[in-house]
Amino acid sequence: MERRAIAELVGTARVYGPEELEWAVRRRRLERLASVLESTREPVKLFSTMECYPRRERLTLRMEHSPLAVAYHDAQFRREGLTGDSVGEGMAFFNLSMREAHALLCDCGYGGFSLLRMPLSSLIARRARKLAAKRNLAEWRELAASWMDAATSRLSAWKKHTA
16 A cells, blocks of 8 residues: 555545545534534424334424424524425434434433433433444544554564564
8 A cells, every 4th residue: 555645645536634524524513413402492392203104204204393493493504504404304414314313303212301300402412412423434444444553563563672
C-alpha cells in the first residue's frame, strides 16, 4: 500500500472530511435532536402502536408535538434539509432504520416512563444519544486497523529490541 498526503489525493479522488461522512452527519443530527428535545417546553408525545401500521402508512405518520414535529420546528434542521415531520422524512433525515425509528418514536418501548419522574422528552433525548453513539461498520474497521497498526509497530519494536 502506497501512502500519500491528502493534498495529493484531492485532485484524483474524493476526500471526505469528518463533517461529510454519513455516519458523522447522523451522529451530529441525533445529538442535536437530543438537545432540542431537552430544551423544549411543550410536552412531547410518542406515536402509539407504530408497528401495527403497514410500512407505507407508517412512513406517512405524523403528529403534533411528536419528537419529529419538535425537530421540524428547529430552523437549523430545516436549513439542513428536514422537509417535514412525518416518520419517513425523519427516518431519511436522521438516517434511521425502521427498527431504530420505532425504538425512538413509538410509545411501546417506553413502558412505565411515568414512574421515573423524568420528562418524556429527556427519555427520548437519552435514546437519541444512544443511537448517535452506536459505532457503524466503517468505524469498527478503522478502530481495528488502528489496533493492528499499533500491534504491528509494537511487535517490530520488540523484534528490534530482542535482535
